Amino acid sequence: MSTAGADLIQDMAAGDRDALARFYDRYAPLIYPLIRRILHDPADVAACLQDVFWESWQRAARYDPARTTPEAWLVTRARELAVERMRSARRRRDLTSFEPRAVPPGPDGDRGLDRNVLARVFERLPDPQRETLELAYYGGLTQTEITARLKQPLGTVKTRLRLSLDRLRDMVKPA
Amino acid sequence: MNAGHEPFDTLASLHAVRALDGQDLREFEAHVAAGCARCEAAVRHTEQALARAAMAGPPETPPPSVREALLRRAAPRARGRGGWLPWAAGLATAAVAAGAVSAEYVATQYESRLGQMARETRAARERLAESEATLREEVDAYRGAVDLLRDPTTRMVELRGQAGAAGAVARVLWTEKAGGMLVATKLPPVPPGKAYALWTTEGEAPRAAGVFVPDESGRATLKVAAARASTRVVGVTLEPTEGAAGPSGPVLLAPR
Numbered sequence: 001m002s003t004a005g006a007d008l009i010q011d012m013a014a015g016d017r018d019a020l021a022r023f024y025d026r027y028a029p030l031i032y033p034l035i036r037r038i039l040h041d042p043a044d045v046a047a048c049l050q051d052v053f054w055e056s057w058q059r060a061a062r063y064d065p066a067r068t069t070p071e072a073w074l075v076t077r078a079r080e081l082a083v084e085r086m087r088s089a090r091r092r093r094d095l096t097s098f099e100p101r102a103v104p105p106g107p108d109g110d111r112g113l114d115r116n117v118l119a120r121v122f123e124r125l126p127d128p129q130r131e132t133l134e135l136a137y138y139g140g141l142t143q144t145e146i147t148a149r150l151k152q153p154l155g156t157v158k159t160r161l162r163l164s165l166d167r168l169r170d171m172v173k174p175a
Numbered sequence: 176m177n178a179g180h181e182p183f184d185t186l187a188s189l190h191a192v193r194a195l196d197g198q199d200l201r202e203f204e205a206h207v208a209a210g211c212a213r214c215e216a217a218v219r220h221t222e223q224a225l226a227r228a229a230m231a232g233p234p235e236t237p238p239p240s241v242r243e244a245l246l247r248r249a250a251p252r253a254r255g256r257g258g259w260l261p262w263a264a265g266l267a268t269a270a271v272a273a274g275a276v277s278a279e280y281v282a283t284q285y286e287s288r289l290g291q292m293a294r295e296t297r298a299a300r301e302r303l304a305e306s307e308a309t310l311r312e313e314v315d316a317y318r319g320a321v322d323l324l325r326d327p328t329t330r331m332v333e334l335r336g337q338a339g340a341a342g343a344v345a346r347v348l349w350t351e352k353a354g355g356m357l358v359a360t361k362l363p364p365v366p367p368g369k370a371y372a373l374w375t376t377e378g379e380a381p382r383a384a385g386v387f388v389p390d391e392s393g394r395a396t397l398k399v400a401a402a403r404a405s406t407r408v409v410g411v412t413l414e415p416t417e418g419a420a421g422p423s424g425p426v427l428l429a430p431r
Contacts, residue, residue: 013401017249024242029234036235046241053245058315061353061401062322068219075226080193118228133192137225142196143189162188169224172231 005070012060020057027071028053031078034118038082038138048085052078083140121171129164132157180213187214191221248308319398323348323355332408333431336361339413340427347373347399347408354401359411359428362389370416371427373397374409381409386418 005026011019032049039045056063056074063073122130135141135149146157186203189195195203207214323329328350336343342361349355357373365371370388374381389395411428 015400017246020249021242021246024245027230028237028242030230030232032237033232033235034229042238046238049237050241050245050248054248057245057249058319059322069223069226071230072219072223072226075229076222079225079229083193118225118232121228136189136192136194141194143194143199144196146194158185158189161192161194162185165188165191165221165224168228169221172224172228174227 006063006065009056009060009063009065009070009073012057013063020053023056024053027074031074034075035078035082037119038079038140039086044085044089048078048082051081055081079137087140121168124171125164125167129160129167132160133164133168136161183211183214184217187217188221191218191225319356320348320358322353323350326350326353328352329355334359334408334411334428335431337426337429339363339425343393343428345411345428349399349406351402351406355399357385357387357395357397357399359387359389359395359397360393362393362395364389364393365413368416369413369424370418371395371411372414372418372422372424373399373411374422375399375402375406376409377402377406381422383418383420386414386416388416 005023008019008023008026012023028049031052032045035045035048035052039048052074055077063070068076122134125133132146132150135146136143141149143154143157143161146152146161147154150157183203183206186195186199186206189199190203203214329348330350332347334345334347340363343359343363344361345357345359347355347357359371362371365388370386372386373384375384376382384399385397387395387397408430409422410426410430412422412426413424414422
């Protein structure tokens with residue numbers, strides 16, 4: 001099904017820079033809080049946000065609307081790029097030093113994340129599931145790293161992650 | 176439900192947040208590569224659920240500089256140096272003016288030296304920015320090539336040098352949906368005002384797929400746009416730099 005987002009990506013694939021500007025205006029304010037949640041440094045956040053949209057401009061021709069939504073295409077890659085950036089910084093420190101943290105206030109004040117749906121969904125998970133999913137999604141840790149971090153068996157970590165994602169899918173199921 | 180598939184359901188969930196590693200990751204990738212539509216769909220549904228949740232929060236305005244930098248980066252690369260020259264000239268003028276109104280010789284010397292340092296710093300920054308932009312373009316080109324090589328629908332056409340470009344070799348890698356790229360080596364330099372032109376056809380008259388000029392080592396790359404229909408590579412000719420409506424110069428590279 002064609003959507004406004006998919007149409008913009010199609011125009012971007014044809015080299016339409018105005019479409020890139022409209023695509024950015026439509027999605028950047030929605031992606032920005034997620035990147036801020038993962039990265040600490042405002043300069044890193046800005047660079048990552050730019051890279052996300054630069055990459056979508058570069059790869060627009062490869063977007064397949066039959067396979068995924070523009071939102072999932074963008075959010076998945078935004079989260080990956082933010083985590084890559086965080087991990088490369090973390091490699092210079094301890095590999096498992098991620099601590100779930102409060103997000104610094106953004107330009108719109110501190111109201112953003114408290115009301116963020118993803119954060120509220122996380123809050124509704126049982127603590128062990130929430131902690132495990134936060135380490136994976138925001139912390140970019142793999143199952144083995146989470147196992148080391150939480151000192152829990154690998155099977156427990158995998159089960160917690162699966163259950164938390166099953167619940168998340170139920171909670172945000174489209175109407 | 177297929178009970179034997181249950182372990183892969185768990186792996187699919189974990190893969191959606193890229194938490195798999197080691198043997199689990201290898202097994203899951205092999206399983207999906209073998210054609211498990213259920214796992215592909217499970218990863219997709221989880222990614223879409225995470226996206227819906229992540230995007231449902233209140234929007235936050237990013238710094239305006241990000242948008243400006245992005246659109247600058249996406250602009251055609253014919254960037255001149257006019258951006259810093261007026262600034263440097265202005266700085267020099269300011270330095271000269273400062274010297275003129277100052278009765279102190281030493282102060283004048285310092286102003287002049289500071290102005291020179293500022294110009295040198297600015298020029299170094301410009302060179303660094305250009306190097307970074309060039310590197311980014313090269314990385315983007317490599318990424319594009321890797322994407323093409325991974326795509327099973329990618330086609331490759333090899334072009335051989337003809338009289339006037341004997342020894343030159345080029346390959347065009349592309350998919351009709353996503354486009355692709357031409358990579359050429361051992362190209363002779365082009366005369367002033369001329370460029371190589373790639374021609375493709377979708378069944379009728381050849382149409383221009385772009386012009387390019389090799390670097391000093393005889394290498395060149397050209398991005399090829401996606402096609403509307405089945406496309407065939409015709410060859411490469413020598414044309415005016417601004418391009419031509421149809422092939423008019425000698426054919427220098429032709430399919431094998």
